[in-house]
Amino acid sequence: MTQLIHLDGNSLTLEEVIAVARHGAQCELDEAAKEAVIASRKIVDDIVREKRVVYGVTTGFGSLCNVSISPEDTVQLQENLIRTHASGFGDPLPEDAVRAIMLIRINSLLKGYSGIRLSTVEKLLELLNKGVTPYIPEKGSLGASGDLAPLSHMVLPMLGLGHAYYKGQLLSGQEALDQAGIEKIQLAAKEGLALINGTTVLTGIGALATYDGIQLLKLSDIAGALSMEVHNGITSPFEEDLHTIRPQSGQLATARNIRNLLEGSKNTTVATQQRVQDPYTLRCIPQIHGASKDSIAYVKTKVEIEINSVTDNPIITKEGHVISGGNFHGEPMAQPFDFLGIALSEIGNVSERRVERLVNSQLSKLPSFLVKHPGLNSGFMITQYACASLASENKILSHPASVDSIPSCENQEDFVSMGTTAARKAAEILKNSRRIVATEIMAACQALDLKPENHELGKGTKPAYDMIRSKVAFIEFDKDIEIFEELNKASAVVESEEFLATIEKAVDLSIQY
Numbered sequence: 173m174t175q176l177i178h179l180d181g182n183s184l185t186l187e188e189v190i191a192v193a194r195h196g197a198q199c200e201l202d203e204a205a206k207e208a209v210i211a212s213r214k215i216v217d218d219i220v221r222e223k224r225v226v227y228g229v230t231t232g233f234g235s236l237c238n239v240s241i242s243p244e245d246t247v248q249l250q251e252n253l254i255r256t257h258a259s260g261f262g263d264p265l266p267e268d269a270v271r272a273i274m275l276i277r278i279n280s281l282l283k284g285y286s287g288i289r290l291s292t293v294e295k296l297l298e299l300l301n302k303g304v305t306p307y308i309p310e311k312g313s314l315g316a317s318g319d320l321a322p323l324s325h326m327v328l329p330m331l332g333l334g335h336a337y338y339k340g341q342l343l344s345g346q347e348a349l350d351q352a353g354i355e356k357i358q359l360a361a362k363e364g365l366a367l368i369n370g371t372t373v374l375t376g377i378g379a380l381a382t383y384d385g386i387q388l389l390k391l392s393d394i395a396g397a398l399s400m401e402v403h404n405g406i407t408s409p410f411e412e413d414l415h416t417i418r419p420q421s422g423q424l425a426t427a428r429n430i431r432n433l434l435e436g437s438k439n440t441t442v443a444t445q446q447r448v449q450d451p452y453t454l455r456c457i458p459q460i461h462g463a464s465k466d467s468i469a470y471v472k473t474k475v476e477i478e479i480n481s482v483t484d485n486p487i488i489t490k491e492g493h494v495i496s497g498g499n500f501h502g503e504p505m506a507q508p509f510d511f512l513g514i515a516l517s518e519i520g521n522v523s524e525r526r527v528e529r530l531v532n533s534q535l536s537k538l539p540s541f542l543v544k545h546p547g548l549n550s551g552f553m554i555t556q557y558a559c560a561s562l563a564s565e566n567k568i569l570s571h572p573a574s575v576d577s578i579p580s581c582e583n584q585e586d587f588v589s590m591g592t593t594a595a596r597k598a599a600e601i602l603k604n605s606r607r608i609v610a611t612e613i614m615a616a617c618q619a620l621d622l623k624p625e626n627h628e629l630g631k632g633t634k635p636a637y638d639m640i641r642s643k644v645a646f647i648e649f650d651k652d653i654e655i656f657e658e659l660n661k662a663s664a665v666v667e668s669e670e671f672l673a674t675i676e677k678a679v680d681l682s683i684q685y
Contacts, residue, residue: 174196174197174198175191175195175197175198176197176198176199176200177191177192177197177198177199177200178199178200178202179199179200179201179202179205179275179278179279179282180202180204180205180282181202181205181208181279181280181281181282181283181284181480182283182480183480184275184276184279184476184479184480185476186379186382186383186472186475186476186479187383189272189275189276189376189379189380189383189479190380190383192271192272192275192300193268193269193271193272193275193376193380194268194271196303198301199275199278199297199300199301201278201282201293201294201297202282205282205283205284206282206290207284208282208283208284208490209281209282209284209286209288209289209290209293210290211284211490212284212285212286212287212288212488213287213288213289213290215287215488215492215494216229216287216361216362216488217361218492219361219494220246220361225240226486226494227485227486227494227496228362228365228369228485228486229246229287229361229362229365229486230242230246230361246360246361246362247358247359247360247361249361249364250359250360250361250362250363250364250365251331251358251359251364253324253364253365253368254324254327254328254331254333254359254364254367254368255324255333257320257321257324257368258321258324258325258327258328258334259312259321259324260308260309260310260311260312260313260321260322260324260325261309261310261311261312262309262310262311262312263309263310264307264308264309264310265308265309265310265322265373265377267305267337268380269376269377269380270305270306270308270326270376271300271305272376272377272379272380273308273322273323273326273372273373273375273376273377274296274299274300274306274326275300275376276372276375276376276379276479277296277323277326277367277370277372278293278296278297278300279479279480280370280372280479280480280481280482280483280484281293281366281367281484283480283481283482284490285482285484285487285488285489286362286366286482286484286487286488287362287363287366287488288362288363288366288367289360289363291357292330292357292359292360292363292367295330295354295357296330296367298354299329299330299336299352299354302352302353302354303338303339303352304329304336304337304338304348304349304352304354305336305337305338306325306326306327306328306329306334306335306336306337306345307325307329307334307335307336307337307342308322308325308326308373309321309322309325310322310596311596313373313374313592313593314578314580314585314588314589314590314592315371315374315501315502315503315505315506315588315589315590315591315592315593315594316498316500316501316502316503316585316588316589316591317369317485317500317501317585318368318369318370318371318372318483318485318500318501318502319368319370319371319372319373319374319502319592320368320369322373322592323367323368323369323370323372323373324368326367326368327359327364327367327368328345329345329348329349330345330356330357331345331356331357331358331359332345332346332349332356333345333346335348336348336349338351338352339351365484365485366484369483369484369485369500370482370483370484370499370500371478371483371500371501371502371505371591372483373592373595374502374505374506374509374591374592374594374595375475375478375479375505375595377592377595377596377599378471378475378505378508378509378512378594378595378598378599379475379479380599381509381512381516381595381598381599381602382468382471382472382475382512384602384606385468385471385512385515385516385598385602386468386472386683387672388516388519388602388605388606388609389461389464389465389468389519389683390429390672390676390681390683391606391609391610391613391666391671391672392461392464392519392522392523392609393426393429393430393433393457393461393681394433394613394632394633394636394675394681395523395526395609395612395613395616396430396454396457396461396523396526397429397430397433397434397630397632397633397636398612398613398616398617398620398633398636398637399453399454399526399529399530399612399616400430400434400439400440400454401434401437401439401440401616401620401629401630401633402439402530402536402538402616402619402620402623403450403454403529403536404439404440404441404446405440405441405450405454406440406441406442406443406445406447406449406450406454406455407431407434407440407441407442408442408443409450409454409455409456409457409458410427410430410431410434410457410458411427411431412424412427412428412431414427415427415458419685420459420462420463420466421462421465421466421469421684421685422461422462422463422464422465422466422467422469422683422684422685423458423459423462423463423466424458424462424685425462425465425682425683425684425685426457426458426461426462426465427458427462428680428682428685429679429680429681429682430457430458432631432632432679432680432681433630433631433632433633433636433675433679433681434630434631434632434633435630435631435632435679436628436630436631437627437628437629437630437633438627438628439626439627439628439629440630451529453522453525453526453529454526457522460518460522461519461522463515463518464515464516464518464519465683465684466684467511467512467514467515468512468515468516468683469683469684470508470511471508471509471511471512471515474504474505474508475505475508478504478505481499482499483499483500484499484500485497485498485499485500487499501588501589502588502589502590502591502592503574503589503591505589505591505594505595506573506574506589506590506591506594507572507574507594509573509574509591509594509595509597509598510572510573510574510594510597510598512598513566513569513570513572513594513597513598513601514570514572516566516598516601516602516605517563517566517567517569517570517601517605519605519609520562520563520566520601520604520605520608520609521563521566521567523559523605523608523609523611523612524556524559524560524562524563524608524612526612527552527555527556527559527608527611527612527615528556528560530542530552530612530615530616530618530619531551531552531553531555531556531615533546536619538619538622538623539551539622540553541553541556542615542618542619542622543647543649544622544648544649544650545649545650548650549649549650550649551647551649552615552618552655555611555615555655555659558611559607559608559611559612562604562605562607562608563604563608565604566601566604566605569597569600569601569604570597570601572594573590573591573593573594573597574589574590574591574594576590577589577590606663606666606667607663609666610659610662610663610665610666610667611659611662611663613636613640613662613666614640614644614658614659614662614663614666617637617640617641617644617646618646618647620637621646631678631679632675632678632679632681634678635674635675635677635678636671636675639665639670639671639674639675640662640665640666642665643661643662643664643665644658644661644662644665
């Protein structure tokens with residue numbers, strides 16, 4: 173049965189964003205929220221009738237805010253706004269990102285501070301529920317004044333303009349509406365501005381990256397635990413007593429996750445049994461992974477505030493006042509999304525170093541590059557190169573976007589956030605780090621099969637190993653093999669919802685203690 177999400181402007185969760193963006197959950201509007209939208213619209217209608225000077229309603233936009241617009245031109249003003257502001261570049265955003273964007277915009281408008289007609293909100297909801305996905309180029313936003321260019325592309329199909337995807341086909345906006353049985357609309361006063369002025373695009377992209385980042389942090393603990401199995405890792409660095417005296421929540425959670433994953437393992441050791449200490453990439457997993465967990469927990473709180481916020485300008489108060497402010501400015505999310513990118517980059521960095529330990533015969537005491545006949549075959553040699561390439565790319569992408577600003581709009585908008593760039597970078601870092609972690613998991617399984625004494629695995633590492641082996645056999649490099657295909661198979665397993673769900677049935681995994 174399709175999930176139904178109740179939207180009221182105040183209680184949307186990250187998990188509900190995922191349900192709508194990726195799983196086709198339908199949405200309905202709260203009755204009280206509808207009344208708030210209607211009340212706000214009445215104030216805008218009064219402003220137009222009374223010929224009051226209000227930014228974006230009876231004036232031009234940006235540095236043209238001092239240009240008065242006559243009441244008879246207010247409708248044309250809004251359509252002109254959308255046509256001229258739809259100026260994006262680059263490849264289209266993925267469908268799940270666009271659906272997240274549409275959902276978050278609807279939820280923000282339902283708070284009743286934007287002066288939009290209820291019928292216009294319902295039209296955007298109709299597109300979302302019927303699966304019409306606007307074509308939005310990924311580049312072109314400064315993250316202030318909001319995400320003007322990409323959100324204008326979102327609005328175009330509502331007017332029968334632009335392009336949209338419907339049932340897997342890219343169509344003109346009007347064709348998409350016709351096939352979905354949707355009537356186009358004409359915008360009224362302030363509505364174009366209400367639809368495009370806000371942080372919705374950067375928040376939608378960043379929300380998906382945040383959710384996926386949480387899953388990646390759990391996967392990284394699984395990868396680290398499998399590497400511990402290969403190296404006969406010492407378990408004392410994960411004992412609870414060590415971490416309660418430095419009670420960082422992510423560190424405590426990571427140590428507990430590793431203990432849970434390795435419970436029952438016959439491969440792990442105690443100090444001095446084989447060596448006194450393990451290297452940092454094993455011994456310090458709680459401290460390294462835990463720091464990223466704390467970072468992403470912070471980002472999640474910021475995301476869940478933003479998806480339930482008003483980021484429009486100007487806003488219409490419940491008392492009928494019009495306030496021109498700066499809630500469209502993306503800085504409150506630009507910095508967290510830069511932080512998210514750094515946290516996810518570190519996960520890829522440390523995982524790549526563990527891949528190196530697995531393929532390095534001097535460190536693993538296994539055949540070089542995890543192949544039975546090194547020299548004749550190169551095994552995982554270049555796989556590690558590829559991981560190093562991704563890790564290095566992440567380091568470049570981790571340079572914060574939010575420290576940059578280029579003044580725009582004749583210097584009226586003289587300090588911008590670059591928050592959409594921060595969110596897009598975080599999403600790219602996520603992809604790279606996820607591929608590195610998947611490679612570590614695959615390489616660890618290969619290494620376990622090469623160990624002369626492969627003992628019983630832990631309570632959580634065993635199902636991880638079994639799921640990989642259900643799709644990807646031990647690689648006999650002497651046979652005709654394309655490692656690229658095997659890596660893709662392993663990554664598909666690791667990135668599937670089933671992989672993490674199966675392991676979490678066996679053991680508890682969390683990102684906070």
